[in-house]
Amino acid sequence: MNKVMKEVISTLAYLLGVLCLTWLVITFVGQRTEVDGSSMEPMLSDGDNLIVDKITYRFSKPKRFDIIVFPFKQEKNTYYIKRIIGLPGETVQIDQQGNIYINGELLQESYGREIIAPEYVGIAINPIVLGEDEYFVMGDNRNHSTDSRTEIVGNIKGEDIIGRAWVRIWPLAKFGILKHQ
Numbered sequence: 001m002n003k004v005m006k007e008v009i010s011t012l013a014y015l016l017g018v019l020c021l022t023w024l025v026i027t028f029v030g031q032r033t034e035v036d037g038s039s040m041e042p043m044l045s046d047g048d049n050l051i052v053d054k055i056t057y058r059f060s061k062p063k064r065f066d067i068i069v070f071p072f073k074q075e076k077n078t079y080y081i082k083r084i085i086g087l088p089g090e091t092v093q094i095d096q097q098g099n100i101y102i103n104g105e106l107l108q109e110s111y112g113r114e115i116i117a118p119e120y121v122g123i124a125i126n127p128i129v130l131g132e133d134e135y136f137v138m139g140d141n142r143n144h145s146t147d148s149r150t151e152i153v154g155n156i157k158g159e160d161i162i163g164r165a166w167v168r169i170w171p172l173a174k175f176g177i178l179k180h181q
Contacts (some may be wrong), residue, residue, distance in 0.1 A: 033069055039139030040081055049170035054163040067165040070156050082147050083111055086136030094124040116142045122149030133158040
């Protein structure tokens with residue numbers, strides 16, 4: 001083999017290795033996703049770019065108040081970013097005053113941007129019992145979020161969770177690790 005052919009094969013092998021490593025990282029470790037809309041304000045804004053941690057939930061279960069990414073089943077290649085409110089086996093209900101109850105006890109949290117207006121309580125006006133691998137999620141901008149309170153989103157199965165929003169990488173002025181708990 002001549003020198004040029006060896007160099008071409010070496011370069012192709014290097015590129016193939018880089019492509020394989022990139023595929024492994026995107027598939028199993030993390031991926032970039034962009035926030036589309038205002039449902040997670042004030043924590044996340046339209047246009048924010050995030051890195052999603054795909055490893056954590058391979059070793060531990062999602063926790064209350066984690067910000068997760070999952071596919072929106074009604075539209076291909078669309079992902080939602082929401083906060084976990086209800087955990088497997090719990091009963092979630094929201095009253096007409098916008099209070100969130102978990103197993104009949106008032107949820108103490110400070111992530112909601114505003115009090116939930118009566119017209120946005122949705123299906124959670126009635127108790128929602130979560131299955132053994134189901135999560136109830138809501139956007140922080142409670143009156144402007146399509147989430148588990150609607151039938152088109154509903155409860156999220158653990159197997160459908162892509163990962164946990166981990167780091168905001170854009171805009172640079174807001175760069176940093178996201179607060180979950």
